Amino acid sequence: MDEIDRSHLLAEAKEVPLTLSQVLWEPDKPMTHVYFPSRGIVSLIATGEAQAGLEVAMIGREGMLGIQAVLDCESSPFFARVQSHGRAWQVPTDVFQHHIASHPATKRLLNRYAAFRLHQLANLAQCLQSHNLERRLARWLLMNQDRADSNQCRVTQDVLGSLLGVRRASVTVAAGALQDRGVIAYDRGNLQILDRKALEHAACNCYFGDLDTYAVLFDKHHSRR
Structure with a gap:
């Protein structure tokens, strides 16, 4: 993301704390915000409950939470639970989607991140078995x-x-x-x-x-x- 795109997006964002064990969203419920962690770790949990389930992704400052919004989805199939406290930039989902619709370079970058996350899921499936x-x-x-x-x-x-x-x-x-x-x-x-x-x-x-x-x-x- 170039500096101009980044500054425009951050102008709509709010910095929020990530507290240990905080649940940012639950499966199949409206995803009202996306998050860009600047510090801390968030786990995506696929099964069971937020406090006891299989981790399918670990996200820190290298990524974002809410990649489904890039694909025009309104919810996530996973729990998002804070594994290590920190801070993140929080952006309303509708604002985020409007931003990437008008900034093709940012959309292309996030499409690549979505591809990476798909790779991670496939890699995890193989890892669990092998x-x-x-x-x-x-x-x-x-x-x-x-x-x-x-x-x-x-x-x-x-x-x-x-x-x-x-x-x-x-x-x-x-x-x-x-x-x-x-x-x-x-x-x-x-x-x-x-x-x-x-x-x-x-x-x-x-x-x-x-x-x-x-x-x-x-x-x-x-x-x-």
Whole structure:
């Protein structure tokens, strides 16, 4: 998005706090606003309830919440729940849709983001079927660190189990294996990444597949292991 388009859109936006566990919207209900996080992380939850369901996307400052509005949809099939507190630019959905209708360059950029999100969903389906929990957990931790800009996060094993679609006991085993190798430290919901490079080696290639796709679509560069 060029600076002129960005300034026009932000003129219609309001900066709002993102509070931990806040639900921004529920499935199949009118999506009154879209959000552009500047800090913090929001999870899209596909099943169950907002506080206990499978995570299908993790969104931070690299993306937006409400990509369905780009496709002229009025609702989302997912819960949107704040996973890590922060702030976001909030724009009324009708204002946002009017803006992109009159700014083709912004619309093209957001179409690319929609394509990226479709890739992520397909990648997640393959990941759930093909990769063990330790690799999936390592991928989740890398994605979280990328968006939080911190090697620490506060997350319980119950929450991790829900987000990854497994039992709490399975998270205990997978996190314990990473901790035994000195990759992470985890105690009473306080998780710290000790060795980023080792965590990258532990993760499935789905993590790097997402980075590659994002780089191609948005002409970005990243370092691989």
